[in-house]
Amino acid sequence: MYDEFFSKASELLNEGVPFATATVVRAEKPTSGKPGDKAIITPTGVMHGWIGGSCAQPTVVKEALTALAEREPRLIRLSTDPHSEGRAGLIDLPMTCFSGGTLEIYIEPQFPLPRLVVIGNLPVAQALVQLGKAMNYNVIAVDPDNQGAGLEKANEIITDLAVMADKITHLSHVIVASHGHYDELALEHALRSKAAYVALVASKTRAEAVIDYLKGQGLSTEELAKLKYPAGLDIHARRGDEIALSIMAEIVQKRRTAEPLAIEALLADI
Known part of the structure; x- marks a missing residue:
């Protein structure tokens, strides 16, 4: 059961899905739960694991x-x-049935790290990788040219844009900084994903040309509206590290001003 528990936890974290763990820490008979029994509860109310049967499950x-x-x-x-x-x-x-016994259960919410997907190997991309790691993001560097230098601090380095698409979740913040090498293809994947933030490091003229191309590829107005350009807050940044700082500031601003998940929304799906 423990292998299944940790396997499920890893699966949810990789998918960017928050969950709660429930662990029995004390039990008094008669009850089917025992200390050490564990379960994972998803935001939709699905329980994976065992914490003592139907008497305890709805409340947990x-x-x-x-x-x-x-x-x-x-x-x-x-x-x-x-x-x-x-x-x-x-x-x-109270127990929801009267079979007797007592269970003490510790419940702890688990939240995946926000994900930073950095495409390219420009100085701004390298600085984003370093800043993202310093700010405790799960950093994925995408380097189709397979240069690698300057991206070593990333949690993961991938070289295939199609593979990148599978890494993007609703907790992902995607920045394309490829200096025109593969802006269009990278953005096509990113804008069709559930990413929370998609930005392009480019001039306004270059960005508008990319958007025209993406329109021709069939991207909808709604998908194209997700693209932020120029990337970052306006702090008069010039150097690559300054631009990276402005982008991370914009991501923080977006994350911290997002509407929190209400308990009513969580309970609605049960």
Whole structure:
């Protein structure tokens, strides 16, 4: 079961899907759960694993979704007499059936690292890789020319743009800085993805030419509207590292001003 647990956790993290883990830390008979039993709960309320059967599952799912929405862990106790003994930091909740027993379960939300996908090997791309790592992003460098130099700090270096497309999730921030070498193909993949942010490092004239090309490739107005150019906030940047800083500042601004996920939205799909 543990192999399945960690395999599922790895799968969700790679897909950019947040989830909560639930671990039984204490159990009193009669209950089918025992200390060490684990489960993963997805944002849609699906449970993978075992924490004590149908008496505990509905409450654990609801509390897991609350933990995800509040971004805080919680320790819950399920029993037929939830008010028998209070303890600081412990949330007492009733069992949904009367089979008896008590379970204490630690629930912890898990959030994938935001992903930075950097395409190209210009000085600005190299600086983005370094800044992204310093800011705790999962950095993927895409270097079709396979030069490699300056990109070593990335979590992963890939050379195939088609492979890159499979790496882009809704938590991805994609920056194309290839100096015209493969702007069009890279953007075609990125703009058709679920990426949270897509930017092109290029002049306005160059960017407009790229957009005209992409229109000819059948990209919709909605897809093209996702493209940010020029990339980054206007801080009068000139050097590659300054441009990279302006781009990361824009990404932070976008992430921190995004509307938080409401608990009502999480509960709606159950």
